[in-house]
Amino acid sequence: MSPINFCEIVSKMRVKRDKRDDIFSKMIRVRDGYYCVKCGVKHEETSTGLHCSHNVPRRYLRLRWTPLNAISLCFACHHWYGSEPYESGKWLEQYLGKRNLKLLLTMKQQKLKITKAVKEDIYTILKDDRENQLNQLEIGQVYQLRDPILELLKHGKL
Numbered sequence: 001m002s003p004i005n006f007c008e009i010v011s012k013m014r015v016k017r018d019k020r021d022d023i024f025s026k027m028i029r030v031r032d033g034y035y036c037v038k039c040g041v042k043h044e045e046t047s048t049g050l051h052c053s054h055n056v057p058r059r060y061l062r063l064r065w066t067p068l069n070a071i072s073l074c075f076a077c078h079h080w081y082g083s084e085p086y087e088s089g090k091w092l093e094q095y096l097g098k099r100n101l102k103l104l105l106t107m108k109q110q111k112l113k114i115t116k117a118v119k120e121d122i123y124t125i126l127k128d129d130r131e132n133q134l135n136q137l138e139i140g141q142v143y144q145l146r147d148p149i150l151e152l153l154k155h156g157k158l
């Protein structure tokens with residue numbers, strides 16, 4: 001495949017990112033220790049070669065900022081993931097486990113009204129979690145990222 005085709009495929013995959021996506025992407029890469037979870041290659045913190053890849057596509061807002069729905073993949077593995085749906089699906093089932101995969105698919109069906117106000121609440125939770133994550137990292141602890149939508153549901157805000 002020529003490099004031109006390759007770029008075209010990647011650009012088609014792109015969805016307009018917002019401030020939530022930016023912070024979420026950082027959190028996922030920190031969670032994964034800057035490793036590509038598929039091939040195991042480590043990246044620099046500043047590298048643009050490690051992507052936050054969504055298992056269920058970003059257009060499903062329910063799962064767009066759900067940590068379980070995102071993994072760190074390098075450019076090559078992200079491309080493989082997008083172009084080999086059968087193989088990558090099998091791999092994902094192994095990586096996440098059948099139970100988690102089923103959970104994701106159930107959440108994908110959840111119909112929720114994600115308004116502008118809800119999006120702001122999501123941003124607040126993400127910012128808070130990002131801080132928690134960095135604080136825990138500083139003392140050598142692993143922080144379990146929260147699912148912002150689940151938090152809002154729990155508190156009757158959605």
Ligand SMILES: [Zn+2]
Nearest residue numbers: 036039074077
């Ligand atoms: Zn990789």
